[in-house]
Amino acid sequence: MSSNPRLVLAYSGGLDTSVAIQWLAEHKGYDTIACAVDVGQAEPGELDRVHQRALDCGAVEAVVVDAKREFAEDFVAPAIAANSLYMGKYPLVSALSRPVITRHLVRVARETGAQAIAHGSTGKGNDQVRFEVTAMAIAPDLKVEAPIREWGLSRDAAIAWAEERHIPLPITRSSPYSIDENLWGRTAECGVLEDPWIEPPEDVYQRSAPLAQTPDEPEELTIAFHEGLPVAVDGRELALVDLIAEVDRRAGAHGVGRIDMLEDRLVGIKSREIYECPGAVTLLEAHRDLEDLCLEQELAQEKRALEGRYAQLIYNGLWYTPLKAAIDAFVATSQPYVEGEVRMKLFKGHATVVGRRSDRGLYVPDLATYDEGDQFDQSQAEGFVKLWGLPTKVWADLQGPGAARRDGISDASSGAPVA
Numbered sequence: 001m002s003s004n005p006r007l008v009l010a011y012s013g014g015l016d017t018s019v020a021i022q023w024l025a026e027h028k029g030y031d032t033i034a035c036a037v038d039v040g041q042a043e044p045g046e047l048d049r050v051h052q053r054a055l056d057c058g059a060v061e062a063v064v065v066d067a068k069r070e071f072a073e074d075f076v077a078p079a080i081a082a083n084s085l086y087m088g089k090y091p092l093v094s095a096l097s098r099p100v101i102t103r104h105l106v107r108v109a110r111e112t113g114a115q116a117i118a119h120g121s122t123g124k125g126n127d128q129v130r131f132e133v134t135a136m137a138i139a140p141d142l143k144v145e146a147p148i149r150e151w152g153l154s155r156d157a158a159i160a161w162a163e164e165r166h167i168p169l170p171i172t173r174s175s176p177y178s179i180d181e182n183l184w185g186r187t188a189e190c191g192v193l194e195d196p197w198i199e200p201p202e203d204v205y206q207r208s209a210p211l212a213q214t215p216d217e218p219e220e221l222t223i224a225f226h227e228g229l230p231v232a233v234d235g236r237e238l239a240l241v242d243l244i245a246e247v248d249r250r251a252g253a254h255g256v257g258r259i260d261m262l263e264d265r266l267v268g269i270k271s272r273e274i275y276e277c278p279g280a281v282t283l284l285e286a287h288r289d290l291e292d293l294c295l296e297q298e299l300a301q302e303k304r305a306l307e308g309r310y311a312q313l314i315y316n317g318l319w320y321t322p323l324k325a326a327i328d329a330f331v332a333t334s335q336p337y338v339e340g341e342v343r344m345k346l347f348k349g350h351a352t353v354v355g356r357r358s359d360r361g362l363y364v365p366d367l368a369t370y371d372e373g374d375q376f377d378q379s380q381a382e383g384f385v386k387l388w389g390l391p392t393k394v395w396a397d398l399q400g401p402g403a404a405r406r407d408g409i410s411d412a413s414s415g416a417p418v419a
């Protein structure tokens with residue numbers, strides 16, 4: 001074994017991270033241990049090829065980690081509980097995966113005595129932030145290298161650099177897009193997508209059918225939740241990782257989950273992003289709806305206010321931070337009541353809630369009904385409205401329209417002329 005310092009690289013099997021292995025050896029003197037973390041991005045068998053490719057490209061060691069279950073349970077589950085959508089739209093596909101990948105880079109670094117970890121992100125995106133800030137939180141002693149950000153090579157220049165050194169480049173189908181994928185969804189950027197006016201070509205999508213080809217009959221899906229987490233589909237209990245895959249497949253067949261958005265990156269850039277998240281969109285819709293049935297209204301309101309903040313923390317790489325943990329604790333106290341079933345209709349790109357029920361819900365038919373059996377005492381409403389409106393009444397009389405009318409001037413506060 002050489003005495004070079006060791007480094008654990010988050011290895012995808014793509015061009016950049018394949019070239020990075022030799023680059024890190026030449027420029028920094030590292031022996032690289034390639035670490036491919038499976039968060040549901042790969043076809044079965046693909047990661048075995050990725051493993052071999054890492055060795056072919058000069059890694060001293062290669063490890064493939066199956067982190068699908070861990071990703072689903074430790075990262076996606078809290079995001080479901082908190083209805084996490086960045087800018088109200090993006091289910092945080094890549095943002096959720098970076099902390100789990102980093103966790104494994106750190107673990108492998110500890111096991112192999114490595115002094116550094118490395119990621120293949122550029123300097124223009126959010127992913128560099130997520131890898132590095134996660135590492136700062138959980139392993140502040142490890143150095144983090146970012147070869148792609150540092151070398152500044154174009155794709156062609158990287159290929160030429162690798163060919164000079166006889167690095168066996170991965171023969172990837174060269175996609176016109178930059179893709180990131182896992183069990184929670186798929187992301188695409190670059191190429192023609194950089195023009196926000198251009199409709200995304202159909203070849204961007206892989207997990208959802210084009211509307212012209214979706215079934216002309218709607219399909220129903222019943223999702224059961226236990227303590228805020230989806231646990232069964234159509235009465236069949238499934239582990240979260242399998243449940244997400246099942247809902248993803250069925251909703252995708254109806255063209256659900258395509259998201260086209262202009263996104264505010266942490267580094268200040270607005271970028272055009274295409275997401276494909278049939279399962280995430282369907283499950284979040286169902287979860288949110290069940291909360292409307294099960295959560296007391298003040299709690300629900302405060303939770304909604306925190307959800308945007310929470311999504312932002314995840315997006316901005318702040319998974320391992322005290323505020324994130326505090327909001328987790330808040331969310332956790334709300335979820336034991338989120339029990340029941342949601343009926344979803346999948347049709348022509350929509351996942352629509354068409355029914356919900358719960359043994360722990362707060363819907364009381366005898367209070368809500370306009371029919372016989374109404375238990376709501378409407379006579380109490382009169383006093384309620386009077387007291388509720390008292391501050392408004394006092395204000396209107398002394399400072400607002402009432403005062404203005406007495407003084408014969410226009411209403412100063414609203415600018416409206418006095419009638």
Ligand code: ARG
Nearest residue numbers: 094095126178179180187273
């Ligand atoms: N813009 C998204 C995010 O920041 C997607 C990033 C995708 N990453 C990638 N390396 N292609 O979460």
